[in-house]
Amino acid sequence: MPDTRCDAPGCREKVRRGHLMCLHHWRRLPRPLKQAIREGWINRRGDLGLQPWFEARNAARQWLTDNPEPATTAAADHAAYVDRVQQGAYWHD
Numbered sequence: 001m002p003d004t005r006c007d008a009p010g011c012r013e014k015v016r017r018g019h020l021m022c023l024h025h026w027r028r029l030p031r032p033l034k035q036a037i038r039e040g041w042i043n044r045r046g047d048l049g050l051q052p053w054f055e056a057r058n059a060a061r062q063w064l065t066d067n068p069e070p071a072t073t074a075a076a077d078h079a080a081y082v083d084r085v086q087q088g089a090y091w092h093d
């Protein structure tokens with residue numbers, strides 16, 4: 001069972017009970033992986049129990065490891081923005 005932290009490797013974001021990952025990481029996952037996780041959870045009381053969910057979850061973690069964030073684009077964008085503001089670009093253009 002997941003605790004109330006995001007399951008993505010390295011992420012410490014708190015998530016609501018019953019949620020596997022924070023919204024940010026959940027949104028990054030390809031649709032088939034999300035579907036596998038959802039279906040695994042829905043069918044957790046079936047013959048296979050949590051096994052399919054567990055495998056889908058591991059596949060999602062692996063996917064996130066294999067597809068790291070593009071070098072913190074948001075942070076870079078913000079730094080560039082602050083630079084321009086400090087140069088006065090937005091005030092005197």
Ligand SMILES: [Zn+2]
Pocket residue numbers: 006007008011012013021022023024025
């Ligand atoms: Zn996360």
